[in-house]
Amino acid sequence: MISRRGFLLLTLAAGTARAQLPPNIAEIRKAALQEAIGKVVGNAQVRTGRVKLEIPPLIDNGNAVPVTVEVESPMTQADHVKAIHLFTERNPQPYVFSAHLGPRAGKARVAARARIADTGDVVAIAQMSDGSFWQESVKVIVTLSACLEEGLI
Amino acid sequence: MARVVVNVPAEAKKGEVIEIRTLAGHAMETGFRRTQLGELIPRDIIRSLVCTYNGVEVFRAELHPAMAANPLLSFTTVATESGTLEFRWTGDNGFSATEKASIKVV
Amino acid sequence: MALGEIPLSERKSGYEFMSRETRAMQDDAVTGPAVLTLLDGEALWGKLGCAACHTDMKGVAARYPAIVGGKLTTLEQQVRHRNPELAYESRELLALTAFVAKQSRGMPIEVPEIKSHLEAGRAFFHKRQGQLNLACANCHDDNWGKKLAGTPIPQAHPTGYPIYRLEWQSVGSITRRFRNCLTGMRAELLPHGAPELVDLELYLMWRARGMPMEAPAVRP
Numbered sequence: 001m002i003s004r005r006g007f008l009l010l011t012l013a014a015g016t017a018r019a020q021l022p023p024n025i026a027e028i029r030k031a032a033l034q035e036a037i038g039k040v041v042g043n044a045q046v047r048t049g050r051v052k053l054e055i056p057p058l059i060d061n062g063n064a065v066p067v068t069v070e071v072e073s074p075m076t077q078a079d080h081v082k083a084i085h086l087f088t089e090r091n092p093q094p095y096v097f098s099a100h101l102g103p104r105a106g107k108a109r110v111a112a113r114a115r116i117a118d119t120g121d122v123v124a125i126a127q128m129s130d131g132s133f134w135q136e137s138v139k140v141i142v143t144l145s146a147c148l149e150e151g152l153i
Numbered sequence: 154m155a156r157v158v159v160n161v162p163a164e165a166k167k168g169e170v171i172e173i174r175t176l177a178g179h180a181m182e183t184g185f186r187r188t189q190l191g192e193l194i195p196r197d198i199i200r201s202l203v204c205t206y207n208g209v210e211v212f213r214a215e216l217h218p219a220m221a222a223n224p225l226l227s228f229t230t231v232a233t234e235s236g237t238l239e240f241r242w243t244g245d246n247g248f249s250a251t252e253k254a255s256i257k258v259v
Numbered sequence: 260m261a262l263g264e265i266p267l268s269e270r271k272s273g274y275e276f277m278s279r280e281t282r283a284m285q286d287d288a289v290t291g292p293a294v295l296t297l298l299d300g301e302a303l304w305g306k307l308g309c310a311a312c313h314t315d316m317k318g319v320a321a322r323y324p325a326i327v328g329g330k331l332t333t334l335e336q337q338v339r340h341r342n343p344e345l346a347y348e349s350r351e352l353l354a355l356t357a358f359v360a361k362q363s364r365g366m367p368i369e370v371p372e373i374k375s376h377l378e379a380g381r382a383f384f385h386k387r388q389g390q391l392n393l394a395c396a397n398c399h400d401d402n403w404g405k406k407l408a409g410t411p412i413p414q415a416h417p418t419g420y421p422i423y424r425l426e427w428q429s430v431g432s433i434t435r436r437f438r439n440c441l442t443g444m445r446a447e448l449l450p451h452g453a454p455e456l457v458d459l460e461l462y463l464m465w466r467a468r469g470m471p472m473e474a475p476a477v478r479p
Contacts, residue, residue: 056278056279056280058278059278060277060278060280060281060410060425060479061281061425061426061479063221063222063425063426063428064221064222064284064292064425064428065221065280066280066283066284088219091218091219092183092185092218093185093217093218093219094219095215095217095218095219096217096219096220097214097215097216097217097220097226098214098215099212099213099214099226099228100212100213100214101212101228102211104206104209104211104230104231104233105170105211105212105228105229105230105231106170106171106229106230106231107170107229109228109229110214110226110227110228111174111225111226111227111228112220112221112224112225112226112227113220113221113224113225113284113292114219114220114221115183115218115219115220115221116219143408143409143410144408144409144410145410145424145425145426145479146407146408146410146412146443147439147440147442147443147444148426148439148442148443149427149435149438149439149442150442153348153431153435153438156295156298156299158289158290158294158295158298160289160290174289174290175290176289176290176294176295178295180428180429221428222428222429223292223295223428225290227290
């Protein structure tokens with residue numbers, strides 16, 4: 001049974017350790033995500049649909065996560081995907097990549113491997129030639145590997 | 154020059170949509186990691202990949218620290234004519250890597 | 260020798276404990292994360308003139324550690340014997356080891372049964388050590404398949420070394436992986452080349468005998 005003094009000391013130690021990151025880190029990063037998306041879409045409304053974001057729902061290791069974004073589009077001069085933007089909510093900065101396409105792409109499909117820092121949302125946004133924006137957002141769970149080296153290779 | 158891999162089909166039919174796969178050897182240091190002594194390790198990443206097809210840009214990507222190390226990027230392009238696809242990666246600290254691939258379009 | 264040993268029919272590679280997507284990274288022969296290291300290894304093989312004496316390395320990695328010059332030797336140590344300027348865990352040594360190991364892909368592991376070294380390796384595997392008083396066997400024999408902090412515990416078969424460990428964001432050797440385990444167990448961190456770790460590697464390869472090689476593998 002831990003004494004009151006022991007309990008208070010433990011809480012103090014835990015509080016100090018966590019003082020490295022601000023207590024509202026989740027809100028800060030969520031706001032950063034919204035700001036980043038805002039920079040890309042401006043005032044335009046982002047509709048859900050037409051975008052398919054393939055990402056494992058349960059991630060073995062957040063250091064390298066296979067991601068594929070595919071967008072429904074005829075990819076003609078008149079109607080095509082201009083760009084695909086990928087964002088992640090819980091990383092220290094939210095941008096993953098921006099891929100610029102066009103009618104010569106034939107298909108709007110880009111694959112990459114991303115770093116996903118923590119359980120949260122991953123958002124793919126397609127920028128169309130007609131100025132519209134479409135998105136898909138997927139919530140992923142990130143697990144940690146066992147037995148790390150802590151700098152001692 | 155850093156090691157890079159590009160995979161382009163050697164031959165394709167005119168108008169066919171082909172898949173191009175690329176891989177570049179780079180640690181993609183995020184700029185958010187710290188040493189054991191607490192010092193911030195500065196950011197050092199590949200910032201962009203550009204692909205041209207007989208001199209015309211057909212794909213361009215901006216990469217950010219949330220891309221995994223040894224970044225993979227796969228995309229598509231229409232096989233319009235025989236010729237050369239050129240790939241250029243550029244990044245922090247003057248990083249530059251290039252690769253070429255030929256394609257025969259029938 | 261049979262205590263705690265997993266019968267061949269129940270042996271599963273770490274591959275089977277990974278997600279479908281991570282397995283796909285290992286299977287990607289064109290743009291998988293270990294591909295660049297393999298290409299580096301092939302280039303070094305040419306540059307260092309290995310082909311002057313060695314033709315192909317088929318089956319070699321599947322039978323290491325082995326006795327060379329009277330001493331139990333790992334594949335890394337054998338490569339270093341010829342090229343002592345290559346440091347343990349250096350990019351060059353890993354690239355060469357990966358290139359050699361890949362040539363045993365699909366072949367069954369078959370290491371020599373050197374009793375004294377096997378006994379030592381097995382004893383180490385079963386010895387409780389460190390601040391957590393854990394033995395390797397506690398997790399990898401007794402509790403494989405169960406979750407440790409959300410991640411499934413594999414059986415610890417070294418079928419894929421050197422591996423591209425996603426956690427490391429690079430290729431690394433089995434010794435680096437052992438050191439990660441020892442750190443996780445809060446046990447004494449043995450150095451690269453330590454005889455206890457060479458014995459352990461022999462024991463683990465023997466414990467995995469019959470399983471196909473899959474180097475260089477991808478692991479979380």
